[in-house]
Amino acid sequence: MPKVSHKGQQMPESPIRKLVPFAEGAKKKGHKVYHLNIGQPDIKTPEVALNAIKENTIKILEYSHSAGFETYRTKLAAYYQKHGINVNIPDIIITTGGSEALLFALGSTLDAGDEIIIPEPFYANYNGFSVASGVTVVPVISTIDEGFALPPVADFEKLITPKTKAILICNPGNPTGYLYTQDEINQLAELVKKHDLFLIADEVYREFTYDGDKHYSVMNVPGLEEHAIMIDSVSKRYSMCGARIGCIVSKNKEVMATAMKFAQARLSPPTFAQIASEAALDTPQSYFDEVISEYKERRDTLITELSKIEGVKVATPKGAFYCIAKLPVDNADKFAQWLLENFDSNGETVMVAPAAGFYSTPGVGLDEIRIAYVLKKEDLIRSVQILKEAIEQYNK
Incomplete structure (x- = not known):
């Protein structure tokens, strides 16, 4: 058998x-x-997104561009800029959910047998994506006693080997709800620059912060342009989990050109869901x-x-x-x-x-x-x- x-x-x-x-x-x-x-x-889900589907008059449900609709990426870049994240259309590839964005990020930065350091507990599917990519997860434990704050940078540093290629964080975190401070993000930024690693940040919960605390993106760190990769999604932001639309964002041109090859191999992200996601950007504050x-x-x-x-x-x-x-x-x-x-x-x-x-x-x-x-x-x-x-x- x-x-x-x-x-x-x-x-x-x-x-x-x-x-x-x-x-x-x-x-x-x-x-x-x-x-x-x-x-x-x-x-x-915002009415504006659902109405864009209901009122659509498409005659042929075509492939979109492998990187997603240019109209959507244009509006998305403007959305990020409004949030102080200075990215442009070439820095964005639309993906089938944040999940595919993570797979593209891993596929573009790590080879089979390479290692990625992740503070745990972490989103369970990071294990699955890593197995699918032939990548070894090296965990660094954060604890409930510390409120799941970033473990000391020394704890990360002692885990770095010649096979380490990236650090992955979720900010704010699933499953902990922890929001990394600007200082914690800057500590990680210094570490990845020192060891020439990528810093991949899953930022799908960006809007959900409380008590006046502000989200600080890896895309905001000066001098981190070649190291930073952001993962995003419409799932939680607009309560559109079933749309399966996300994106990978980076200023690193080689990373984006590589991710584009993965994007071409799967042809294109879903058309109707992109229409809804583009419309969702008009959701009022x-x-x-x-x-x-x-x-x-x-x-x-x-x-x-x-x-x-x-x-x-x-x-x-x-x-x-x-x-x-x-x-x-x-x-x-x-x-x-x-x-x-x-x-x-x-x-x-x-x-x-x-x-x-x-x-x-x-x-x-x-x-x-x-x-x-x-x-x-x-x-x-x-x-x-x-x-x-x-x-x-x-x-x-």
Whole structure:
């Protein structure tokens, strides 16, 4: 019998989606499941984006340019410039989601067997993209006790080998919600310049910052033009996860010419989704003001409620819409499955994402979960009540 590839065997399962059959089982029993497990916003997609699809009169659904519509890239460059990020049309390639942008970035900067340093916990799919690219992830651990701040630069430096080609960060972070300070970004910038590495920054949650804290992009660092690569997406910004439109952005001409070869090989990003994404750039600021205000209230509600549970430790997120909570349970994977298979509170339960899947170091994060606060406030309060009851019962 023919065998699947070694690479295929190495591909990790999604730590979030592997629990789906158990959630489906709970729903078949008639239980209501509160989904704290996935970053699918419940915020409405901007009308202007949906109307651009509804009102479209396309007669032939053609390929677009491999780099995406020029009209879209023109408007996108203007959007970045408005946010103080000085990029132009040649610095942008539109991709099929932020996922493809990451694959293009890895494919353009690392060869099979090369190493990429990533602060963990990190977005679980970085593991999958690295396996798909034949690249080795070298983790540097950030901790809940430090609020998941950037580990000391010395911790990065001692991991650099001749095979190290890049450092990858998510800012603000999924799964931690940590927002890197300008000083932390500058420390990384100095490090990559010193060792001649790339600094790849996944900045898809740029708009989601709280408490007056500002997002600082790698594209804003003077002198980092040849090292910096930004990954972006419309998924979270406009609550358009299904559009699958992102982009790779860099001032490094060789990187962009290389990424363009990958873009040509997959022909073009989706046409209808680009039409919606281009229109979404006309979303008024009032939309974001309301969304950020709503998420800040949700964050505050969630952190307040979680801190009432004895034995739970949580780091207050400064951005995005996730947090990591450390629970007084032996194993969060087992607990998450038990919640769906064996527990309910008046016919209701919760689905969480065990955090071990966001680490690549074995045995780390076993008692941690990631919570996405993408539910309305009363649902978050009820979810945490259920969690409290469940922890007490599980530990009996």
